[in-house]
Amino acid sequence: MSGRNPPSARRIADALVEECGRTYxxxxxxxxxxxxxxxxxxxxxxxxxxxxxxxxxxxxxxxxxxxxxxxxxxxxxxxxxxxxxxxxxxxxxxxxxxxxxxxxxxxxxxxxxxxxxxxxxxxxxxxxxxxxxxxxxxxxxxxxxxxxxxxxxxxxxxxxxxGPLLGAKALQGAERLSLPTSPGKLAQAARGHDDARFAAANVRAALDKDIVDAVTEAAHRQ
Known part of the structure; x- marks a missing residue:
């Protein structure tokens, strides 16, 4: 993945919800x-x-x-x-x-x-x-x-x-995904997505490095 431009926050958010946007x-x-x-x-x-x-x-x-x-x-x-x-x-x-x-x-x-x-x-x-x-x-x-x-x-x-609420663990996941952690910028990246599913997907990213890797790769492909 070296040499590629980093995907935008919007593309990462879209890929995140597509990969693991399921609530607990x-x-x-x-x-x-x-x-x-x-x-x-x-x-x-x-x-x-x-x-x-x-x-x-x-x-x-x-x-x-x-x-x-x-x-x-x-x-x-x-x-x-x-x-x-x-x-x-x-x-x-x-x-x-x-x-x-x-x-x-x-x-x-x-x-x-x-x-x-x-x-x-x-x-x-x-x-x-x-x-x-x-x-x-x-x-x-x-x-x-x-x-x-x-x-x-x-x-x-x-x-x-x-809402909208992500919570401490979800914000940790957003940071691992290189998403913005300020509420306004993160809400802009997540616009159009269900708040609960987006929050849960970020929590999953905080708990599982493999999800971070998969989402980042998927965002690059978009």
Whole structure:
């Protein structure tokens, strides 16, 4: 690739979305809609993704939990701690399985008690303020800054007042791709692309050097 002019930010953004523009919710089989069940499933996935573990393992663990019926906060609370541990183990989420099983139960109970099982109530409380929304998410056990960041990045296509947002990990991916990291310039490069898919693609680039190489090569071919 030596001697070639570097591709423009726009071409890199286009190649990035084409190569890996798939949200983590889509990968986990969540049909994201503005209804209680998929929003709760996204919360669970965000908790799993925020641990220091491979994203593919977090996605597999989410699929296993949902496959065992733990798709709503009520069903998560009604499951035993051991059932949650076993489902996480099926997804090979073993390093943090016991602590996470406890957090999932406590978090589901909080969602029921605070928002009657419907995260749209949290959205109403935030009233368009992204910081208030993230603060509310961080009340859920296991959802720290990283988990709140992931949730908002994924939900921004449904809740447009939360975006556009990339988050710290996505900005790391943008930097690795030689994309601009200033919000205005990056938004210009990404114009026309779905915000959530663009954010997820940048996160994947931050986590996998092979993606950076593949996207850069694809951008050169455009």
């Amino acid at each position: 919710a889509e990968e986990a089989g969540i049909r994201l809609k503005d209804t209680p069940q998929p929003l709760y499933q996204l919360l669970v996935l965000s908790l799993l993704l925020s641990a220091r573990i491979r994203a593919s393992v977090a996605v597999a663990a989410a699929r296993a939990l949902f496959g065992h019926g733990m798709r709503t906060p009520r069903r998560m609370v009604d499951a035993t701690w051991q059932q949650r541990v076993d489902a996480l183990g099926e997804g090979h989420y073993r390093r943090y399985d016991e602590r996470t099983a406890t957090q999932l139960g406590e978090g589901a109970q909080l969602v029921l008690d605070t928002w009657q099982g419907d995260l749209r109530r949290l959205r109403e409380e935030a009233d368009g303020d992204r910081d208030r929304l993230m603060a509310g998410l961080r009340r859920v056990p296991g959802i720290g800054p990283a988990g709140a960041d992931i949730f908002v990045c994924e939900v921004q296509s449904l809740w447009p007042e939360t």
